[in-house]
Amino acid sequence: MSNEITASDALLLELLSDHQPRRPxxxxxxxxxxxxxxxxxxxxxxxxxxxxxxxxxxxxxxxxFSGTQGQGLVTTTSKNELKLTKQGIAQQRRLQFLEPWQLASKLSVVRLAPF
Structure with a gap:
């Protein structure tokens, strides 16, 4: 398995799950x-x-999809849905994307209380 991961592969890993198969x-x-x-x-x-x-x-x-499958990060179910493998889960954890709500806290955005 190559340690090189493209931006497209990283995004795909972020979109997939290990417990919920996703349709390509x-x-x-x-x-x-x-x-x-x-x-x-x-x-x-x-x-x-x-x-x-x-x-x-x-x-x-x-x-x-074939790139991540070839690296053993993603598997295909019997219904042609995609699911993360154990290696895919480990790689997904290494990537650690910032979600928009996490980014707001990093930028110290002031939140106003509702009226």
């Missing part, structure tokens, strides 16, 4: 910003709506 087409549609009911519903169920439309800002972003 949903991930592609979500990043592309498709506004279908199915994309929004499953994005909400998986807690991934914050990633909706990310491809618009990231230019030529392409999710390479």
């Amino acid at each position: 087409r949903l991930l592609v549609n979500l990043l592309a910003g498709k506004k279908t009911v199915a994309t929004r519903y499953w994005g909400l169920r998986y807690g991934l709506l914050g990633f909706a439309g990310l491809q618009r800002y990231w230019g030529s972003l392409k999710l390479d």
Whole structure:
């Protein structure tokens, strides 16, 4: 297994889970910003709506599912859904992305109390 991880692979690891298989087409549609009911519903169920439309800002972003599978980070279920392996979980923990709510606390944003 190579220690090199691309930005696309890192994003894919952030989008996947070890206990909840994810459909590859949903991930592609979500990043592309498709506004279908199915994309929004499953994005909400998986807690991934914050990633909706990310491809618009990231230019030529392409999710390479075969790259992470070849490295042993992702496996495919019988329904052609993607799931993290133990190596994928370990790599995901090493990456430690900052979520928007974590970023706000790092920037010491002042929060006003509601009226």
